[in-house]
Amino acid sequence: AEEAMVERRRRALGPAYRLFYEHPVHVVRGEGVFLYDADGRAYLDAYNNVASLGHCHPRVVEAMARQAAAVSTNTRYLNDLVLDYAERLLATFPAEIGHVMFTCTGSEANDLAIRLARVVTGGTGLIVTENAYHGVTAAAAEISPSLGPGVDLGPHVRTVPAPDGFRGAGDVGAAFAAAVEAAAADLSRHGIRPAALIVDTVFSSDGVFPDPPGFLAGAVAAIRAAGGLFVADEVQPGFGRLGAGMWGFARHGVVPDLVSLGKPMGNGYPVAGLAMRPELVAEFGRKARYFNTFGGNTVAAATAAAVLDVIEDEGLIANARDVGTYFTDGLRALAARHAALADVRGAGLFVGVEVVSDRDGRTSDAAAAGRIVNRMREAGVLISATGPRANVLKIRPPLVFRRAHADLFLDRLDAVMAGLGT
Ligand code: PMP
Numbered sequence: 311a312e313e314a315m316v317e318r319r320r321r322a323l324g325p326a327y328r329l330f331y332e333h334p335v336h337v338v339r340g341e342g343v344f345l346y347d348a349d350g351r352a353y354l355d356a357y358n359n360v361a362s363l364g365h366c367h368p369r370v371v372e373a374m375a376r377q378a379a380a381v382s383t384n385t386r387y388l389n390d391l392v393l394d395y396a397e398r399l400l401a402t403f404p405a406e407i408g409h410v411m412f413t414c415t416g417s418e419a420n421d422l423a424i425r426l427a428r429v430v431t432g433g434t435g436l437i438v439t440e441n442a443y444h445g446v447t448a449a450a451a452e453i454s455p456s457l458g459p460g461v462d463l464g465p466h467v468r469t470v471p472a473p474d475g476f477r478g479a480g481d482v483g484a485a486f487a488a489a490v491e492a493a494a495a496d497l498s499r500h501g502i503r504p505a506a507l508i509v510d511t512v513f514s515s516d517g518v519f520p521d522p523p524g525f526l527a528g529a530v531a532a533i534r535a536a537g538g539l540f541v542a543d544e545v546q547p548g549f550g551r552l553g554a555g556m557w558g559f560a561r562h563g564v565v566p567d568l569v570s571l572g573k574p575m576g577n578g579y580p581v582a583g584l585a586m587r588p589e590l591v592a593e594f595g596r597k598a599r600y601f602n603t604f605g606g607n608t609v610a611a612a613t614a615a616a617v618l619d620v621i622e623d624e625g626l627i628a629n630a631r632d633v634g635t636y637f638t639d640g641l642r643a644l645a646a647r648h649a650a651l652a653d654v655r656g657a658g659l660f661v662g663v664e665v666v667s668d669r670d671g672r673t674s675d676a677a678a679a680g681r682i683v684n685r686m687r688e689a690g691v692l693i694s695a696t697g698p699r700a701n702v703l704k705i706r707p708p709l710v711f712r713r714a715h716a717d718l719f720l721d722r723l724d725a726v727m728a729g730l731g732t
Pocket of ligand 1: 414415416417418420443444445446510514543545546572573582
């Protein structure tokens with residue numbers, strides 16, 4: 311039956327889509343930290359960073375359904391819910407961030423960030439990391455080298471190595487700042503004015519690099535000195551995942567010019583946006599227009615407001631911190647016994663584990679990472695692998711992950727590693 315579905319999917323959706331796992335999961339239901347397949351089997355979902363409050367959180371579902379039954383309308387009409395939500399969201403940012411524009415996806419948020427940065431700076435040059443992912447619109451794809459060799463980065467894009475504290479020696483922040491400075495200088499040499507440095511503040515697709523806190527400050531100073539803006543892509547780390555406040559940039563002690571938001575913002579409902587410094591975009595508003603039919607619709611606002619309520623009422627940021635520490639301690643204990651697990655890094659419930667064939671040589675092992683991901687799936691735990699070498703286990707459980715879930719995960723990983731003989 312599954313093969314038939316895979317074939318139907320291929321015929322209807324075409325060749326550009328990828329499925330997770332050698333043996334894809336046929337999902338029919340989600341509840342809390344678990345997904346359920348067509349046979350009723352439960353999977354601990356330690357991958358899906360959209361349903362960050364747990365799948366189908368009842369308060370979010372209720373808010374969404376209630377507003378869908380009242381009215382769904384767009385930003386061309388006045389509506390309290392949209393304004394209330396915008397004000398509440400802005401209150402989670404430093405005082406310098408004073409506007410938010412709503413979109414439906416993270417890609418659109420980054421697309422708008424590119425457009426704004428170009429209008430504001432008069433430049434076109436963009437600097438991103440070597441294995442960045444920022445989205446699928448034409449402009450966002452141009453700054454997403456991880457989409458593959460079929461993507462043309464364009465003459466105005468420069469890439470810099472990610473701040474890899476596992477392989478890099480010395481001061482990660484200084485090296486990253488120097489790379490950004492050199493990229494900006496290279497743009498200028500080619501007659502291209504730098505418009506922005508855009509980074510995912512945890513560098514997820516580059517391999518998950520949160521540490522040391524503060525290392526981004528030098529790079530932010532470098533892009534500003536070159537006349538460009540700093541765009542923090544918070545689509546993955548945002549909304550409390552790192553277990554310290556709401557936003558990943560805060561970990562680095564910097565305030566961005568533009569901040570892209572998405573994924574967990576609606577816990578599954580498509581809502582995203584771009585937050586910004588008002589003085590920077592005043593001119594954009596005078597010259598240009600923005601309208602996004604579904605962006606900031608009333609159902610999105612009601613749903614996203616319920617997400618903020620739940621994060622606060624259930625103490626989920628503190629939970630991400632506490633369970634995140636417990637979980638990474640447990641992973642480090644496993645790494646002490648399984649030589650293939652060479653480095654455990656993360657912040658809160660955003661965790662990466664480097665899989666290697668040789669610890670001393672730090673030789674990445676994508677094949678082993680793939681085997682671990684697929685065996686974990688067979689054992690009822692969902693994770694993925696990422697990074698330029700596809701050897702970093704990417705683990706992002708929902709913020710309602712408890713110690714008992716962490717124990718279940720660690721047990722299964724221990725058994726999988728023992729089964730692989732590593
Ligand atoms: N930025 C980052 C860091 C992302 O991880 C993603 C999605 N994986 C996006 C942007 C794009 O978001 P969306 O898929 O909602 O367009």
